[in-house]
Amino acid sequence: MVSLLDIIGPVMVGPSSSHTAGACRLGLLARNLVGGTPERARIELHGSFARTGEGHGTDKAIAGGLMGFRPDDERLRDALEIAEREGLDYVFEKTTLDDDAHPNTTRITLERGERKAVMTGASLGAGRILVTEINGYKVEVTGSYHTIVLIAEDVKGSVAAIATILAEHEINIANLRLTRKQRGGDAFMVIEVDDAPGEGVRDEIRALPWVRWAFRLDKVSA
Amino acid sequence: MYRSLADAIRDAEQQGITLARLALETEAKDQGRPVEEIRAALHRALGVMRGAVDRGMTGDLFSASGLVGGDAAKLRTGPPGPLAGTPFRDVLARALAVQEVNAAMGVIVAAPTAGGAGVLPAVLTGLAQARGIPDDAVVDALAVAGLIGAVVAERASLSGAEGGCQAETGAAAAMAAGAATEMLGGAPAQVGHATALALQGTLGLVCDPLGGLVELPCVFRNATGSAIALTGIELALAGVEFKIPVDEVIDVMGEIGASMDVRYRETAGGGLAATPTGRRLARERLVQIKKR
Numbered sequence: 028m029v030s031l032l033d034i035i036g037p038v039m040v041g042p043s044s045s046h047t048a049g050a051c052r053l054g055l056l057a058r059n060l061v062g063g064t065p066e067r068a069r070i071e072l073h074g075s076f077a078r079t080g081e082g083h084g085t086d087k088a089i090a091g092g093l094m095g096f097r098p099d100d101e102r103l104r105d106a107l108e109i110a111e112r113e114g115l116d117y118v119f120e121k122t123t124l125d126d127d128a129h130p131n132t133t134r135i136t137l138e139r140g141e142r143k144a145v146m147t148g149a150s151l152g153a154g155r156i157l158v159t160e161i162n163g164y165k166v167e168v169t170g171s172y173h174t175i176v177l178i179a180e181d182v183k184g185s186v187a188a189i190a191t192i193l194a195e196h197e198i199n200i201a202n203l204r205l206t207r208k209q210r211g212g213d214a215f216m217v218i219e220v221d222d223a224p225g226e227g228v229r230d231e232i233r234a235l236p237w238v239r240w241a242f243r244l245d246k247v248s249a
Numbered sequence: 250m251y252r253s254l255a256d257a258i259r260d261a262e263q264q265g266i267t268l269a270r271l272a273l274e275t276e277a278k279d280q281g282r283p284v285e286e287i288r289a290a291l292h293r294a295l296g297v298m299r300g301a302v303d304r305g306m307t308g309d310l311f312s313a314s315g316l317v318g319g320d321a322a323k324l325r326t327g328p329p330g331p332l333a334g335t336p337f338r339d340v341l342a343r344a345l346a347v348q349e350v351n352a353a354m355g356v357i358v359a360a361p362t363a364g365g366a367g368v369l370p371a372v373l374t375g376l377a378q379a380r381g382i383p384d385d386a387v388v389d390a391l392a393v394a395g396l397i398g399a400v401v402a403e404r405a406s407l408s409g410a411e412g413g414c415q416a417e418t419g420a421a422a423a424m425a426a427g428a429a430t431e432m433l434g435g436a437p438a439q440v441g442h443a444t445a446l447a448l449q450g451t452l453g454l455v456c457d458p459l460g461g462l463v464e465l466p467c468v469f470r471n472a473t474g475s476a477i478a479l480t481g482i483e484l485a486l487a488g489v490e491f492k493i494p495v496d497e498v499i500d501v502m503g504e505i506g507a508s509m510d511v512r513y514r515e516t517a518g519g520g521l522a523a524t525p526t527g528r529r530l531a532r533e534r535l536v537q538i539k540k541r
Contacts, residue, residue, distance in 0.1 A: 038358050
């Protein structure tokens, strides 16, 4: 659902809502997957991102997002210099993804300590984004909500157990999607919630014996 | 938010309310937030828009490549043309100003996108200034603009990479035309006609920025987009009706965008970007950016 404040907004550093603000938000979301500013980042750019990204500051915006800068942060202008100073070892590569990939797509591979993650996402225009893949799993994360993503063994009652944890923390579920690659295989859950879940919620979910991993993605849009 | 402007106009007429009120109440319901919170966010956006207009008028701001900048101030201080002394000239100056700020990586409100960010502040703050319209009414107009933009996002596209410049400055002109028409006293149906009249004038417009930079022609497209918005407003308030329903005009904008060659969708592969001078300037200026 399109929000009026997505259209009249975001307040942002120019010059492009898709190539600068949306790119920054993709970096912000990706950063969550490794729990902070990564030490190493490989950023692949596809389509229009690859062809015109440099002129639009797409590289600065993604690097800035990875360091936690928001789209209206004037430090984005100098993000590459700041990244070098802060020890974020980045590399940008032009690539060609699937034919059905959105023209403004990036695949970001991150490392921070022991943690590694790969995220593919697109900037849809007007600063709106869509994350389409995390660590090989197809997802749909818009960043319009606080989101919990997790991989679990395909056990009965898993949805109920997680809903109970959220309810105990008085967190309301807005949307829930469950996918699995095969019956009895790993199940992938994307849960969009109205209230920001604390680290405690994530830790409780992670403590469930059948949960392989869980991430909390902070909301990055209006 | 609504997926059809015709539905929104019908609901506003049936309830006897403005499209602004309908948009704000719908957004409040959709997001589970009070109307006042949404109005407050739009007030903040208006403040940023005004800040960008003022910043861009100073005439000392240039983009990283140096391709654009300093032109908004010329409309304030340069020799008069046929529009001298009219709100029209002031609106053109404001559109250039905001877009020059954007090109210089300054802070703007993407409405609907950064590439088309000059049109809405130019038309709304320019006309509000000329007519002494209070900020609360301008905020209402921003809500109407948001409603129109949301419908365009659902039915067509707001991305130059998907739909060409018609999806950015074209959509911005449509939003500004509808929004200002209500701000100046137009009825919901007139808002629909103003929106359609503006959008029809930008159908097929390609996205062809030199070197892929949101600079040239983007800065000037915001000025011409504002002129098209003013045309829609003037015609609709005079009672002119556009015979193709506004939702169908939006749909066809999406169709044209989808069938547009990739050269014309923000790839710098066609249009002005591919002219001999366009290519030469892009080459020279991109080298300059890398040196910085």
